[in-house]
Amino acid sequence: MLMLTHRVPYPPDRGDRIRAYHVLRAIAGRFDVTLATIADEPVAESTRAELDALTSRVLVARARPMHRRAAATRALLTGQAITPAAMLDRALARQIIDLHRARPFDVVLTYCTGMIGYIKALAEALPDVRFRHVLDLVDVDSQKWAGFAETTRGPIRLVYKAEAHRLRAVEAGQVVPFDAVTVISEAEAQRYNETVTDRHEPVVVNNGVDLKRFYPVTDRVDAAPTIVFTGVMSYKPNVDAVCWFARQVMPRVRAAVPDSRFDIVGKSPSPAVLGLDELPGVCVVGPVENTAENLRDAAIAVAPMRIAPGVQNKVLEAMACGLPVVCSSLAASGIDAEPGRELLVADEADDAAAQCVRLLTNPQRREAIGRAARQRVEQRYHWSETTRPMLELLQPTPSTQAVGSL
Numbered sequence: 001m002l003m004l005t006h007r008v009p010y011p012p013d014r015g016d017r018i019r020a021y022h023v024l025r026a027i028a029g030r031f032d033v034t035l036a037t038i039a040d041e042p043v044a045e046s047t048r049a050e051l052d053a054l055t056s057r058v059l060v061a062r063a064r065p066m067h068r069r070a071a072a073t074r075a076l077l078t079g080q081a082i083t084p085a086a087m088l089d090r091a092l093a094r095q096i097i098d099l100h101r102a103r104p105f106d107v108v109l110t111y112c113t114g115m116i117g118y119i120k121a122l123a124e125a126l127p128d129v130r131f132r133h134v135l136d137l138v139d140v141d142s143q144k145w146a147g148f149a150e151t152t153r154g155p156i157r158l159v160y161k162a163e164a165h166r167l168r169a170v171e172a173g174q175v176v177p178f179d180a181v182t183v184i185s186e187a188e189a190q191r192y193n194e195t196v197t198d199r200h201e202p203v204v205v206n207n208g209v210d211l212k213r214f215y216p217v218t219d220r221v222d223a224a225p226t227i228v229f230t231g232v233m234s235y236k237p238n239v240d241a242v243c244w245f246a247r248q249v250m251p252r253v254r255a256a257v258p259d260s261r262f263d264i265v266g267k268s269p270s271p272a273v274l275g276l277d278e279l280p281g282v283c284v285v286g287p288v289e290n291t292a293e294n295l296r297d298a299a300i301a302v303a304p305m306r307i308a309p310g311v312q313n314k315v316l317e318a319m320a321c322g323l324p325v326v327c328s329s330l331a332a333s334g335i336d337a338e339p340g341r342e343l344l345v346a347d348e349a350d351d352a353a354a355q356c357v358r359l360l361t362n363p364q365r366r367e368a369i370g371r372a373a374r375q376r377v378e379q380r381y382h383w384s385e386t387t388r389p390m391l392e393l394l395q396p397t398p399s400t401q402a403v404g405s406l
Contacts, residue, residue, distance in 0.1 A: 147306075214321050
């Protein structure tokens with residue numbers, strides 16, 4: 001089996017790595033896995049050791065920013081999707097082709113549309129060699145770019161709009177065909193059929209949560225009035241969410257609970273995020289070794305996402321820590337939980353502030369929602385269960401056709 005990931009899937013410290021790592025763990029015991037991946041930074045020895053233990057071979061290409069910018073520009077000018085063009089490393093593609101020629105892969109799992117260029121290279125080099133191809137979209141990425149276009153002004157808006165249109169063709173199988181396509185939630189499956197195509201029925205492969213790492217404290221009644229957000233803070237949807245919450249919601253919360261504080265936890269804070277540290281009651285914590293500790297120290301977690309819904313790992317992790325979560329309807333759409341009992345939903349600033357104030361001033365309500373949240377993730381979001389549909393899809397079949405003729 002060949003598994004293609006656009007980011008090294010270890011350590012599992014951000015959303016895309018978390019899913020890729022746990023899928024890799026699930027398939028490692030059943031397949032002879034070759035992992036081909038892109039590294040944004042030097043691969044640590046501990047990372048290499050972990051991946052070597054799960055695979056028979058790891059192929060790593062270092063990301064080259066100048067190459068990516070040039071490839072993205074060419075793609076934009078020639079009508080191709082920018083994301084897969086920027087991710088394609090020709091040397092890595094040649095390594096994959098050589099391996100496939102020597103000993104053909106039975107199955108290929110492509111993790112996200114960014115890696116689809118490698119499948120295209122395989123199909124063009126060896127069009128008659130058969131293998132089963134599963135494309136894990138995770139989220140409907142074209143909708144994320146469409147969301148960027150809706151919330152951006154100026155010429156860049158046209159770039160975002162074009163990328164949304166071109167990625168839809170990739171997601172629909174018009175650029176490279178696939179045998180099966182997977183998404184992260186029922187909401188994403190519906191979004192796919194409504195905005196991409198109804199010719200394919202996506203299979204839902206939910207995310208899970210590491211219940212041993214993310215666990216609740218025994219007593220949260222006396223927790224400080226701290227509201228926490230976790231995530232990679234250079235990621236546009238996260239930046240948009242915390243800027244909105246810090247500027248629009250926190251002043252309302254602090255009017256009712258003056259000692260309340262909003263902690264923004266995560267690596268690579270953008271200039272826009274760093275600037276929030278100057279606001280009253282806002283603390284840009286930055287990168288930490290273990291976000292679970294920050295979650296357990298807080299009273300409430302928030303996920304006010306307005307772009308790129310998907311399944312928010314930050315919501316699952318907070319729920320696993322027994323935290324009540326106040327999230328937008330977009331963030332809640334990918335979570336199988338009961339609003340009002342296992343999480344709270346609010347889209348407008350006044351409503352979000354009111355929900356937070358009620359939780360901060362009512363410890364018993366916080367405890368009840370947090371307890372129900374933990375029970376929900378234990379029942380629904382254990383990785384051994386959530387990855388099962390993927391394992392079933394990846395089994396090669398005699399009827400698998402050549403990729404070039406699917």
